[in-house]
Amino acid sequence: MHTLGRLHGRFQFQRLFLPSSFSFSSSLVSPKLTRASSTRSAGPPPSQYQATKTYSDTRSDMMIGSLLSSMSRAESFNSSMEILGRYKEPLSVFDQLQVLKAVSETSIQDKATNMKSSPLKSNEIFQKLCNDIMGDLHLFSLPDLVQLLSCFSKLRTNINPRAADTVLSLIEESGKSLSELPPQDIGSIIKSLAFFNIRTGRTELIDHIVAIVVYQLTSETFDCHVSLRRVCRGFAILGRWPKELTDPLLEYLYRSIDVMDDFSVATIIWSLQKSNIPLEDWIFEKASTLILESESTIVVSFLLWVSGKSLHYYNKEFYDKMKEILLSSDSEHWCDPRLLSHMLWMLAKVRHYDPVLLDRAAEVALPLLYRMESQSLSLFVYVYGFFNHPSPALFKALEELLVSNRSTYELQGSQAFTIILWSFLVLELYPVPLIEQVFKDEFIKVNNYLPTVLQLDNASMTNPHLSLPSLSPSQRSSILSQTLTEKPITKSKLEKNIRETLNKLLHSSKGDSSYLFNAEKLHIPEAYMPNGYSVDAEILLDANDDPIPPGNQNFKWSQAGLKQLCMEDVPVSQKRLSKIFKDTKNKGEGLYNISSGWTDGGRVAAAKRRIIIEIEGPFHYAVNIKHELGKSVIKRRQLEAFGWEFIQVPYYKWYPFRNNYKAKWEYLKRNYLQKKTIEK
Known part of the structure; x- marks a missing residue:
């Protein structure tokens, strides 16, 4: 449905949550509404509201629709803001919400723009739009607040976290009214919590949502799998999996897994595994089937991660069949960097060494390296060190990439950076410009892979002819102490x-x-x-x-x-x-x-x-x-x-x-x- 059509369809429902003292003649509201009864109940039926349109209202709606259509076709953030800046007609707060939604959708389509350095943070038009919306939050219904939160999530790097926190507070205060939301909105709330990394607090909101989801899962007619997978994935990412959800979810999955779409099944299984929920054999059998049969690279990527993380079983026939599929010339699975890294990581977790597959993966990965996020890149490169499998062309290209984008990968995660260097070290490769970064105090303080740092220093001590950088005596002493005394003492079974x-x-x-x-x-x-x-x-x-x-x-x-x-x-x-x-x-x-x-x-x-x-x-x-x-x-x-x-x-x-x-x-x-x- 066109954005303008959705806007019209929401007007009646939006007014249900307005204060009884609010005057619908306010200049902030485009449609002029009259109410049939002055008594406001908890949830009056939409028929109590009647819209009276004037010629100017219709003209205004058409202009807004044209604005939204133009913004949705914009090629970048800047161009969408330029379109908005040229629009001189007054906008109601509800129109502004639809404009913000159009901007957030543009952010998803704008693949060439780096969100971390987006110009929206300093864009006066965008900031004024957000400030105007925040100033009129009291006019929003609960569904509008959820939609606003969803927009903030998509634009999260350009949004003040306090603004999102304010919206979350209003949603949390709605209490039992959350049960009146459609499942899609429930999933959107949890997804937004994950986007903003809300790992603590908001317990009342989460309790309400868990109760709603558990009730939905017991219903014979529930089939909103998109919402369910968003809820599961959000809880898993936050590390806040609610115990009350486990049994109802597993029961629902057991009776509905054959009619659910592959992506929902894969996401839910991934979420359960990431939350350390024990999985039964029938779930792994379904996962194995989907890995071999699904045409979706995302589905295969999720389930490969599950297979590697669980170490549930080792089946050589399964891996041979997977290899046959992945090595086929027409396979599209190689085009997804995340899938590529998850596939190799899974092989490492079960210790299945396949030099042919690793060589092929290195060949395919060369043009994809720049597209890999730090975590995917570190997982991918780690596997070559884990198996002690040399790949000169891959590591040469990797060194060039990391040297040219060193600061980027340092900022994204020192652990990923250190894991990558460990693979260089195993293969007796010593990229001096990269090793220098690891030995800086500010880098060591936030690093959880200190044994790897010590191994890099050992390499420096035993290869004086290479003139490698090294730790200072105080750094080495501190790391040595932590490495030897702050990990559990484990003894060999033999x-x-x-x-x-x-x-x-x-x-x-x-x-x-x-x-x-x-x-x-x-x-x-x-x-x-x-x-x-x-x-x-x-x-x-x-x-x-x-x-x-x-x-x-x-x-x-x-x-x-x-x-x-x-x-x-x-x-x-x-x-x-x-x-x-x-x-x-x-x-x-x-x-x-x-x-x-x-x-x-x-x-x-x-x-x-x-x-x-x-x-x-x-x-x-x-x-x-x-x-x-x-x-x-x-x-x-x-x-x-x-x-x-x-x-x-x-x-x-x-x-x-x-x-x-x-x-x-x-x-x-x-x-x-x-x-x-x-x-x-």
């Missing part, structure tokens, strides 16, 4: 098994063939290294390949002790090490085993070989082939650069031994004494 085997092997090498597993330890289990890593075991051997004992067993440090050690120069003297341990040993339980790398005396001086034993379980490799993942590659590379011998124990070599202690013994003995990495 650690105890290998520790016992290793301890007996080491005692045997000294001529002790007893089965005294509680004898003096000849290695440090779960050792924390001075470069931010923790390893399953560390062994020092002398010139005769005999193990050197840790000493007085004081390698079990408290958190306070490790934090203080991080602030010291590394390595420190044995005397200083003992003093720190003595001063902090009672400040918390012993949780951390420190590596020999922290000290420069005694035991280390006598060592001719420093060996690290790392037990690599299934999550160190791709699930479909024995391909080592990037996180293991970079760890081994950097620790070897710092002077340790790195011995890997792959799970697929260790598992077959089961309880055959002798076989395990011979296996470790053969590999660590012969100075070789265990074969993969």
Whole structure:
């Protein structure tokens, strides 16, 4: 319907919410309305209002319709404002709302304009339009307020947040009247909350909306899936999923999923997964079917994300079929940057390594890189580092893009920027202009990926010939402390098994063939290294390949002790090490085993070989082939650069031994004494 027609159709309903004292002869209102009864009820039927049109009113409406039509065809914000500026006739507040709606629709069509630098913020005509509307909010009905909020959402970067907050307050005050709104308006409210990132507060408004949606879902005739998906997606984005909504939604989805449109199904499943709601098998079966059959790239993108996030199951046939579809020459799925990133990210989450697919994705992504948002770009690039899959052309183009638009990506999210650099690092690429940005104090303060920052600094320390930027001593100490002490301590599932085997092997090498597993330890289990890593075991051997004992067993440090050690120069003297341990040993339980790398005396001086034993379980490799993942590659590379011998124990070599202690013994003995990495 034409915008003008919708405007006429709303006039009667708009007046239902006006104060009883309001005079309809006001010059602000275009149509002159007369009321049949002076008594105002909570919801008088529209028949109580009768519109009396004059020739001037009809002419005015035609001019407004022409204005709205011209603005809807405008090519940009500026041109739409120029059209409005040339319009000299007076506008009622309701006409102004329709004008604002036309402007907001122009914002969606204007693909070439960057919303963050839009000229509307400084446009006097636009600001006057908004101010005039805000000055007459008391004239708006509840549906008008919802429409105004929707317009503000589309123009959110050009709207004062306080204006949106004022409109939200008026909507919230409507209380139970919200139940009279159509489902589309309910969905629009939640969508606007998500646009303005209202993560706290407005609980009364949300409670009313949840009650309305739950009631709608129990109705046999409810079929407004567009509204439902907006509500679900809004709650998921805000991280405010209401528990009361889960069961009714799942029940509705179960009985209606086959008649719902693909986009609504995908959005609702995505919202449930993002909100950490457990999903049943029938939902995943539907998701898999849609991924393979849907022609919508958005639907496939949403459900690929769900598949990767859930890790519900691994089905090689499913991924082979998906690969066949995506690699087909006529596939349109490659044209969507977000879909491309979600597809690869899903493969990374389930650890399905497909070099052919990655090569094809890199080829297709080259002309799309500039269109990717920071999050999509970081997910896409992360996968190449995750799988340790080189792509020279992709990373060359990526470096050029990031160097030329460095400030843009820094502003959009330091985490995304750091994730991208991690992939460069795994593939032994060192873009100096980009690394320099990561080591700035203001960048580090807002970064949650400090281990990656430390890995970048490790690369600088172990590659002096590259003249890479590096952290200052105070920065490194602070990050090292946070990296080692502020994350949960997790132990390998194989650690105890290998520790016992290793301890007996080491005692045997000294001529002790007893089965005294509680004898003096000849290695440090779960050792924390001075470069931010923790390893399953560390062994020092002398010139005769005999193990050197840790000493007085004081390698079990408290958190306070490790934090203080991080602030010291590394390595420190044995005397200083003992003093720190003595001063902090009672400040918390012993949780951390420190590596020999922290000290420069005694035991280390006598060592001719420093060996690290790392037990690599299934999550160190791709699930479909024995391909080592990037996180293991970079760890081994950097620790070897710092002077340790790195011995890997792959799970697929260790598992077959089961309880055959002798076989395990011979296996470790053969590999660590012969100075070789265990074969993969």
